[in-house]
Amino acid sequence: MMDRNTQSNSNRSLHTSEGGGSFRFLRKLWAPIMWGNLLAMILVTVLVIGGVWMGMARYTHHGEGIEVPDVVGVMESDARYSLARLGLEAVVVDSAYNKQRPAGSILEQHPDAGRCVKTGRQIYLTINKELSPTLVFPDIADNSSLREAQARLRALGFRLGPVEYVSGDRDWVYGVKSRGRNVYAGERVPIDVPLVLQVGEGMDELDELDDYSDEVEEGEYGVYNLDNGIERMDD
16 A cells, blocks of 8 residues: 555646646747847857858949940050959950951950950950961962962962962963062961962963064075075084
């Protein structure tokens, strides 16, 4: 009987202690200090996130916009100055040749004029070369007819000037000149300088007959004229 009472008392004590523990936990949970700590953590988190956002916005210039000026056709030094005044950086990435534009001027830009960009943005420029591009000259001299040479050179991008006729077979190319001097296979030749082809003028049949008629053969006893076949004997 006493064992049953003792066990019953123990069970009641256990339930009482468990109920008291849960109550104490709830009291601590609703205690002002817990709420104060929780609010402090939330406030710190908000401040950290806000600081990071403001820092990123400042670093990336969020919300700022600069209109890119038009620098095509402007000299490189002037283009760099105009872009630097707006907080933009000029970067030359390529060069090309346009004989219609001054050497050192801007041929292209990216981003295009009128685009809105952020401060510090790089503007990529293509400038005009001082010298025209060159190409390797092919084997033309004494190796092609006039028509073949013209077709090959035009296909490669060379410019052709007036033909210069020289003694030789008709329409056969004997040489090529650039800026007054002969050029040869393997040389690099500017493509904007007209090339002069030296072509044989040839002779027609009438000229050949005239040349033969004027020939005179001298022999031991006289002169024989090939034109009329009359022999004149020396005295």
